[in-house]
Amino acid sequence: MPVLWLLTLLLALALVGYVLARRRALASAGGNTRNLHSLPSYYGSNAALFVLVPSLLVLALWLVLQPILIGASVRGDIPPEIVSDGSSFGLVMSDVRRLADGLDAAVGQGAMSAEEARATEVNFDDVRAVLGSVGVALGSAVDTNVLRLAQSYRAISATFDMVRTVIVLGLAIAGFLYAYSRTNADFRARNTVERAILAILIVAASIAILTTVGIVLSLIFNTIEFFQLYPASEFFFSTVWSPSFGGGSELGMLPLLWGTLYISLVALLVAVPIGLLSAIYLSEYAGPAVRAFAKPLLELLAGIPTIVYGLFALLTVGPFLVSFFGQDGHLGVNWMGGGTAVMTAGLVMGIMLIPFVSSLSDDIINAVPQSMRDGSFGLGATRSETIKQVVLPAALPGIVGAILLAASRAIGETMIVVLGAGAAARLSLNPFEAMTTVTAKIVSQLTGDSDFASPEALVAFSLGMTLFVITLGLNVFALYIVRKYREQYE
Amino acid sequence: MTGKKSSLLELDARTKKRNAAEKRFQYFGIGAVTVGLLFLIVLLTTIVSNGTRAFTQTFVTFELVLDTAEIEAAEASFVKTSKYRDIITAQLAAKVEELGFETELTSADDLKQIFSSGAAGTLREYVLANPESIGTTEVFKFRTSSRVDGYSKGRVTRESLARDKNLAPAALDLVDQMQEAGLVDRSFNWTFITGSDASESRPEQAGIGVSMIGSFFMMLVVLVFALPIGVAASIYLEEFAPKNRLTDIIEVNISNLAAVPSIVFGILGLAVFIQFAHLPQSAPLVGGLVLTLMTLPTIIISTRASLKSVPPSIREAALGVGASKMQTVFHHVLPLAMPGILTGTIIGLAQALGETAPLLLIGMVGFIASNYPEGVASGFLDPNSAMPAQIFEWAKRADPAYYERAWGGIIVLLGFLMTMNMIAILMRRRFERRW
Numbered sequence: 036m037p038v039l040w041l042l043t044l045l046l047a048l049a050l051v052g053y054v055l056a057r058r059r060a061l062a063s064a065g066g067n068t069r070n071l072h073s074l075p076s077y078y079g080s081n082a083a084l085f086v087l088v089p090s091l092l093v094l095a096l097w098l099v100l101q102p103i104l105i106g107a108s109v110r111g112d113i114p115p116e117i118v119s120d121g122s123s124f125g126l127v128m129s130d131v132r133r134l135a136d137g138l139d140a141a142v143g144q145g146a147m148s149a150e151e152a153r154a155t156e157v158n159f160d161d162v163r164a165v166l167g168s169v170g171v172a173l174g175s176a177v178d179t180n181v182l183r184l185a186q187s188y189r190a191i192s193a194t195f196d197m198v199r200t201v202i203v204l205g206l207a208i209a210g211f212l213y214a215y216s217r218t219n220a221d222f223r224a225r226n227t228v229e230r231a232i233l234a235i236l237i238v239a240a241s242i243a244i245l246t247t248v249g250i251v252l253s254l255i256f257n258t259i260e261f262f263q264l265y266p267a268s269e270f271f272f273s274t275v276w277s278p279s280f281g282g283g284s285e286l287g288m289l290p291l292l293w294g295t296l297y298i299s300l301v302a303l304l305v306a307v308p309i310g311l312l313s314a315i316y317l318s319e320y321a322g323p324a325v326r327a328f329a330k331p332l333l334e335l336l337a338g339i340p341t342i343v344y345g346l347f348a349l350l351t352v353g354p355f356l357v358s359f360f361g362q363d364g365h366l367g368v369n370w371m372g373g374g375t376a377v378m379t380a381g382l383v384m385g386i387m388l389i390p391f392v393s394s395l396s397d398d399i400i401n402a403v404p405q406s407m408r409d410g411s412f413g414l415g416a417t418r419s420e421t422i423k424q425v426v427l428p429a430a431l432p433g434i435v436g437a438i439l440l441a442a443s444r445a446i447g448e449t450m451i452v453v454l455g456a457g458a459a460a461r462l463s464l465n466p467f468e469a470m471t472t473v474t475a476k477i478v479s480q481l482t483g484d485s486d487f488a489s490p491e492a493l494v495a496f497s498l499g500m501t502l503f504v505i506t507l508g509l510n511v512f513a514l515y516i517v518r519k520y521r522e523q524y525e
Numbered sequence: 526m527t528g529k530k531s532s533l534l535e536l537d538a539r540t541k542k543r544n545a546a547e548k549r550f551q552y553f554g555i556g557a558v559t560v561g562l563l564f565l566i567v568l569l570t571t572i573v574s575n576g577t578r579a580f581t582q583t584f585v586t587f588e589l590v591l592d593t594a595e596i597e598a599a600e601a602s603f604v605k606t607s608k609y610r611d612i613i614t615a616q617l618a619a620k621v622e623e624l625g626f627e628t629e630l631t632s633a634d635d636l637k638q639i640f641s642s643g644a645a646g647t648l649r650e651y652v653l654a655n656p657e658s659i660g661t662t663e664v665f666k667f668r669t670s671s672r673v674d675g676y677s678k679g680r681v682t683r684e685s686l687a688r689d690k691n692l693a694p695a696a697l698d699l700v701d702q703m704q705e706a707g708l709v710d711r712s713f714n715w716t717f718i719t720g721s722d723a724s725e726s727r728p729e730q731a732g733i734g735v736s737m738i739g740s741f742f743m744m745l746v747v748l749v750f751a752l753p754i755g756v757a758a759s760i761y762l763e764e765f766a767p768k769n770r771l772t773d774i775i776e777v778n779i780s781n782l783a784a785v786p787s788i789v790f791g792i793l794g795l796a797v798f799i800q801f802a803h804l805p806q807s808a809p810l811v812g813g814l815v816l817t818l819m820t821l822p823t824i825i826i827s828t829r830a831s832l833k834s835v836p837p838s839i840r841e842a843a844l845g846v847g848a849s850k851m852q853t854v855f856h857h858v859l860p861l862a863m864p865g866i867l868t869g870t871i872i873g874l875a876q877a878l879g880e881t882a883p884l885l886l887i888g889m890v891g892f893i894a895s896n897y898p899e900g901v902a903s904g905f906l907d908p909n910s911a912m913p914a915q916i917f918e919w920a921k922r923a924d925p926a927y928y929e930r931a932w933g934g935i936i937v938l939l940g941f942l943m944t945m946n947m948i949a950i951l952m953r954r955r956f957e958r959r960w
Binding site for chain 1: 760782825917
């Protein structure tokens with residue numbers, strides 16, 4: 036039975052269970068809800084939970100395990116001679132699976148009868164033509180062995196499917212019977228149901244942890260695989276980045292890291308002065324009207340998707356900078372070869388980070404107690420002296436935290452550098468030259484038709500790992516500083 | 526009193542210096558705010574001035590005689606659309622001669638480059654859909670090629686055509702005369718909003734409609750997963766969680782996840798959903814799942830804030846009349862926090878809608894999103910693009926006509942984002958309660 040049908044059936048069973056258990060609870064209390072321990076709906080929900088939870092858990096587990104078990108059992112049948120010629124068990128298996136799925140599709144669409152699909156003595160060209168007609172393209176020739184394997188694959192899956200249906204439905208019915216038998220006026224249905232709901236809430240809360248675990252595991256496993264193919268010392272310390280998919284790539288991370296840090300530096304040089312000064316002005320000088328007008332407008336910059344900034348860098352800022360610093364530019368210097376450069380990406384990223392720096396610093400400056408300002412004014416200091424000598428030093432740790440958070444944003448930013456920074460990995464000091472970053476290379480190594488098992492693709496995972504570790508470190512450190520600072524004045 | 530006399534009314538040099546420094550500092554502040562706002566203005570004007578052109582398209586409008594014999598011959602031919610194109614160009618050539626335009630392009634073959642390659646298809650579709658029109662004369666509006674379109678929008682000039690093999694500069698003289706005669710005009714380009722992506726050489730036919738549908742299905746996935754999971758997690762952390770080590774870990778985790786670069790979520794999606802779980806590549810379902818994981822922290826943080834803002838007296842009153850803790854939360858606290866939760870969710874969705882980087886890694890770029898999904902299941906599982914991914918794809922094609930479309934796509938995207946944020950703000954205004 037297909038999974039969708041099974042799910043529908045389970046839901047129907049749960050509904051029936053709900054109605055029956057509710058009725059039984061009411062009957063056991065003589066129709067008077069006051070004699071029940073819980074509200075009648077809780078008895079119904081209790082039965083529905085007993086129908087659904089065990090059966091769904093088993094079903095989920097089954098769906099994960101079935102392909103693995105069938106794969107293992109069919110794999111044992113693969114004769115070694117058909118694997119020999121430059122192929123692998125995995126490839127043969129995927130052929131088998133594709134053929135089996137194709138046969139299923141053909142039977143499903145009526146292009147082939149179930150007996151035909153089971154028969155071993157078929158014309159192979161025929162099989163290919165029929166499968167082609169239902170939209171399953173096969174490789175050149177269908178091997179007898181592969182066909183036989185596909186058929187045994189289908190037979191095993193059919194058995195598995197039947198056993199699955201029986202077990203899942205059996206569990207559901209057993210669950211219902213158990214819940215139904217326990218349903219009486221004294222049964223504490225609400226407590227059971229609430230415990231189940233609490234369990235669901237806990238599971239939802241742990242998804243955050245699961246995500247982190249997922250990130251870390253997927254990075255670590257692939258990174259380990261990469262380091263088995265490529266020496267770690269070369270990755271971390273080589274200054275040459277030249278991947279070539281034919282093999283013999285040099286995958287040194289340093290030029291990428293340098294590009295990342297350089298662009299982030301330019302971005303921070305733009306964002307920090309502007310962001311910090313606007314935050315100071317808006318929180319210390321501006322009247323309520325100016326504040327109400329300028330603050331949301333500045334924050335609008337933070338709501339614009341990064342792809343917009345990327346396009347802005349590529350099509351507007353890049354050509355604009357070239358018209359000044361490029362060949363035949365207004366300044367008469369030939370510093371810039373093309374529109375994509377560290378400067379382009381850094382400038383635009385700086386614009387993106389302005390609201391980030393300004394709103395964080397705004398919060399922090401506002402958290403400095405008014406009494407400190409009043410004390411300074413009382414001593415005769417002007418506003419700017421108060422800000423420079425009292426407010427800013429008091430807010431400094433928080434502002435450093437904000438800048439670090441902005442730096443972590445800049446390091447992890449992708450779209451602006453993919454479009455605005457260029458693709459050449461180089462170690463250079465000239466900010467008008469194209470350079471590339473860790474994020475841009477993750478994108479370029481993982482898009483395209485590369486084989487996931489090659490070092491050229493796997494390097495993206497170790498780059499991702501590097502990125503994750505750096506940004507995580509920056510975040511943890513920054514949050515620690517900010518939190519510590521906040522506590523100081525609370 | 527010894528020393529120099531001084532007066533409070535007369536500023537001494539030091540005070541003047543200090544006052545000047547004060548003014549200077551204030552100007553720095555004003556300058557910074559102005560520069561920030563200036564950047565915003567420049568960004569928005571760039572988008573609007575470059576993008577609005579994508580919403581119009583140049584068309585050639587003229588009467589076409591649908592000759593029965595010609596159409597039958599075209600249908601019988603092996604290369605049907607090319608025959609249809611010949612019908613169009615031959616009649617335009619006749620028209621050009623009749624109106625007495627001066628041009629070097631006299632042959633029907635030369636006129637071909639004025640039209641979009643889709644013009645013949647438009648004609649054939651019309652004829653097949655309306656067989657009764659064969660033998661009559663109808664007014665047709667044919668899409669021009671992207672070069673002619675660019676000329677009418679000022680993007681293409683005679684100089685730039687000198688190196689371009691797609692359109693002879695002489696054709697522009699003809700287009701000028703046709704424009705004067707009212708044969709060529711620009712009108713609103715619905716195809717851009719509803720259409721599908723086109724191959725690299727046919728920018729005039731590309732539209733953002735299909736990727737809009739992809740984005741829509743992705744947002745549906747995000748909504749279905751992120752909202753319940755986010756709310757459930759927040760309820761647990763805010764109302765039930767005991768103060769212990771595990772809760773602390775979860776909390777630190779969530780605040781860190783909110784700051785993980787989005788591309789790392791893309792790597793996670795690639796490794797877990799595609800490599801491990803074998804979900805289909807480029808599918809909106811996978812994109813939606815990745816974006817769900819990315820927006821969960823945002824939703825959890827805002828939901829917790831709105832749960833926190835429900836006053837404890839509500840909880841105490843409910844507990845006081847005998848509700849269980851669970852009933853208190855679900856019957857009283859949650860409904861009161863709902864406006865805040867929904868506002869946070871919409872803002873999280875808007876963030877997810879504009880996100881591009883993770884989508885690149887799960888394969889939502891690099892192909893032409895040319896087919897509308899054939900139903901709900903196909904909408905979730907068949908390869909599709911998403912609006913920001915489509916914009917990125919256009920930005921990569923080195924053709925100014927596609928740049929124009931990328932800017933236009935940004936206007937559409939920003940339109941959606943603005944609407945969502947507006948709804949969030951209005952909801953907050955309308956339903957927010959201060960206790």
